[in-house]
Amino acid sequence: MRQLPLRFIHTSNRSLANPITRISLYGLVGIVAAIVHAGVLLGLGLLMPLWAANPLAFLAASIAGYLGHARFTFRPETGGQRFARRWLVIQYVVNLSVCGVLPLVLPAAVPNMVRVGILVFTPTVLNALIWSKAARFSAKQRRRKQQPRIHADDLGLSEATNxxxxxxxxxxxLDGASVLVQGxxxxxxxxxxxxxxxxxxxxxxxxxxCLTEGPCAALASAIPDLINQxxxxxxxxxxxxxxxxxPPMHPRRQRISRQLHEEVLAQIARYRLLCSDDAPLHLDGHQHVHLVPVxxxxLVRVSRDQKITWMxxxxxxxxxxxxxRWWWDAIRQAGLLKWIVLEVLSRRAQRKQQRLGIASNGGFAGVLFTGQMAGPPLRAAHQTLSALPARANRTQPILLAHPGAPLSRNLMDAGFSVSQPFAASPWRQREWQALQEL
Structure with a gap:
């Protein structure tokens, strides 16, 4: 979509709320959407019949209107954030239906000029109603928004992290920390x-x-497949x-699952002993291992007995x-690949937790730029989480970081060989400083 003039982008919320300004912006966005429609229709018309190209061109115009009205016309209600995607679907379906049905139901006796006016202005009026409704919905959601909680992992890994x-x-x-019970x-x-x-x-x-490194919490004789010599x-x-x-009935999976059960219970017991806490348990995973299906x-099986109420x-x-360049770094550092894997695992886990009433956070940041949550990625993540609406059975969004002072010990001596280079990275101090300034 063509960019609107900068004088519109930087207009204050007060002036945007002015009816004349709003009508002007609505008209400008509508013109841009019409140009998009015509351009896409002409381009696709060279490749396919017009009857097939028109719905696609209309979809492109709908997307232009969806983005433009949220970003400019109704900025006081949306704060510059997009409408919920359902409004794009509603607008597209309603307009296609009306444009397809209206010419068929208009009586033949209607004068030609009146017919043209009805065909042109009915979608315009419907769009105004739909986007206005979307704006009111956005304003209501923004009033329910929550600030993200700033959370740090690996308490107990080292004196530097502590x-x-x-x-x-x-x-x-900082609003919370996760305890590495064998750190x-x-x-x-x-x-x-x-x-x-x-x-x-x-x-x-x-x-x-923690299931990937460090000392075990269970008896070594009870978990021989989980530990080294x-x-x-x-x-x-x-x-x-x-x-x-x-498969669930595979002998190796069953054997390791039994040993996993022992280690999970041992770490929960160790946590309760350290924290002198028998309250409902909040749980996450070192390297997000808690989301791996097995x-x-x-965790789901023991959740009731162990009072796990949040993951x-x-x-x-x-x-x-x-x-x-930040996105290139995310790709180069495998952050995008990790995001894809954890997105799939999180969705699977969330469905199971919802059935059992186990709560979770209503938003998250810390995978895409894991280990480098400082500077623009940190600020952008915080801003994105701050724009999320509250959701049922979800706690505040979480912004995850791994701050640390300069490392003064070799963590490999304590069995944390995976964490050693991560904890020794100068990024730990950068994240620490960035969180102080956030």
Whole structure:
């Protein structure tokens, strides 16, 4: 769609609310949509019959109107965000139906000029009603929006991670942290954060279920397939995902599922002991392993007995306003691939959780630019989450980061070989600084 003049883009909300300004913007967007319709129709008309090209051209025009009216005409109601997609579907279906049926039902006695006026202005009036309704719906949703919670993973992984998390929480820059119960610095980290909770009861602690590295929590003799000769958990995210592809009755899957059950219960018990907490449990996963089907199924089975009432959802909307170089970084760092995998797993997990009444967050950011949540990606993610409406059985959106001070120990000595390069990266300090400034 052709860009509207900058003087319209930067118009204040007060002037946008002026009826004359709004009518002018509505007309401009309508003209742009008509140009899009004509251009697409002429282009497609060279490749296919006009009767087939016209619905596609009309769809392109509808999309232009959908975006233009949300961004400009009804900006006071939408805040510049898109309408809910249902309004595009409604507008397209209604207009196609009316344009197809109206010429057939108009009486032959209607004068030609009147007939043309009805055919031209009926869709215009219907569109005005539909987009106005969409704008009121957007305004209502915006009034129900919630600010995202800023959350940090890996409390207990190291003193460096603990220091950054505690400083941010103390400064009011962090709303929660996930506890790595077998981390080498977990006791000190949890004790300090629990002390902070006396001043900030809203600080949320979660169990950060870890199945890919670090010491096991269950007896080594009970989980021989999950650990290496040093007693460290050895199955990678990919290995757990591959295991999930085996049939449920496959001997290997059944055997490891039994051992997984032991380790999950042991980590929950360790978490409750560390946190002196028998309250309903909030849970997520180190490297998001809790979403892998074989793991998630185990968590669902024990959820009632272990009082698991919330599990993290990583379904992440694309942030807007980012330069292409950031998207190239997301592709190059495998963030986009990870996003695709976790999007599929999150949707599967969410369906199961909803049936059991297990809540989750109503939005998420932290996969696409994982490990590099600073600068424009952090600000864009925060802005995108801030625009999300509240949803039933969903808590506030979560913005996930991994802040840390400079690492002073070798985590490989404690069995966290996967986390060692991640925790040693200068990005940990960049994320720490960015969260302080957010």
């Amino acid at each position: 220091n950054a998390i505690l400083q941010l929480a103390s400064a009011g820059k 080498p610095a977990v006791s000190q980290g949890v004790a300090a954060l629990k002390a902070l909770q006396a001043e900030r009861p809203d600080l949320q602690l979660c169990l950060h279920l 040093d007693g460290y958990l050895k199955l990678s995210f990919g290995a757990w995902l591959s295991l999930s592809l085996l 793991v998630h199924d185990c 993290r959802n990583t379904s992440e909307s694309f942030p807007t306003g980012l330069a292409l």
